[in-house]
Amino acid sequence: MTEISNIPDKSDFAHVTEWVFDLDNTLYPHHVDLFSQIDVNMTGYVAALLGLSREEARTLQKRYYQDHGTTLKGLMLHHGIDPLDFLEKAHAIDYGVLAPDPALGEAIKALPGRKFIFTNGSVKHAEMTARALGILDHFDDIFDIVAAEYVPKPADATYDKFMALNRVDTARAAMFEDLPRNLLVPKALGMKTVLLMPRDESHEFTDAWEKRTDADVHIDYATSDLTGFLCRLIDR
Template identity: 40%
Template sequence: MIDLSPPRLDHVTAWVFDMDDTLYPREQGLMNLVQARINAYVVEAVGLDPDSARVLQRQFLDEHGTTLAGLMANYTIDADHFLHDVHDVPMDSLEPNPRLAEQLMRLPGRRFVFTNGARDYAHRVLARLGVSDCFEGVFAIEDGDLTPKPAPSAYRRMIERFGFEPRQAAMFEDTPRNLEAAKALGMATVLIGDGHGKVIGDHVDHVAPDLLDFLTDLSLPEDAAA
């Protein structure tokens, strides 16, 4: 059952965050720019018209987790070129968020980013938000040999890389199905946003419209001792 009460995650010592539309509000529109470049790439690579390319992209997302994974399974493409091309977007729409940095640094234990985005792009986003120093590590799509969430193997590799106990971890995501493997591994799960209209199942422990608000309201052991 989804818990809508004020959150408590007293057992958590490892905090894992998706990046796009999680660390910043979807309304800031960065992913719209990335999606436009992905659509253009599919048009060029596959030879479809834009509407058909969008349909194919949605199919790839549903079946493979990312457009890149779908393209690699069905076509011969240069993955490095794809990642560079589709993530080559301006960061002007992102707003630096010092309050978020404060709340992230308040979390006890270790903090990580786990994204299906490219490594260089991830570091650009974190720098723009002003939260780079809040995280011990970033696990990007290249770190999983291009295997994306929601594949369980991607989560296991991420956990192995950072070396934490999943039963003492929490994962924050804007996509409900990307929390399924996390929950199966024993992690607490927090959905940020409305789930993009998808069904929110029992694998989601908490739902919050906004990450900053959730972290601000989060009760930590140090609060009780204060």
């Protein structure tokens, strides 16, 4: 696989004043595995809705996720569900598995300019997650799936909506994400792109298509240590 640097060139980010972060598996590391709770809830929702076994429900759930960007979007398109009910049930999880991360908070706080959370989840989920990490107060805004009118990343229109709403200058922006396909549009818009990866790629992905490949030339940097990466960009 083509090598992508995990050590940022500080000069490469000297122009950045707009910092955009995905939420799950980005602002906390993959191995914390918070999202697995949501995954279980979504499987249960699909099973109950359609009268499927958990195995059948999970297969359908994952197909909708891959085809439509989120399980929610697939369920809305094919089954006309209430999205707010789905989000409430999917995010009924234990945030206690997250520990405060003061070092990450200080690094985000020290970044010059504005900071955003841009998530395919809900504002409530983002707030609960960021509050548990002790970093919520360092963000200027949260753009969620409701604000996106339930059209998830990686749809072009969703990035356009986020950028327009927050008047983001993409030539002065960087985006941090855990899914390679969600960085295609940011790169095309002129943003610096950083992929957050598991410590062990061979064991911590649930779906093969989520893994970085040689085709992902739109990724500028890849790291499994967000705090360490950001600390290299700020003056200490």
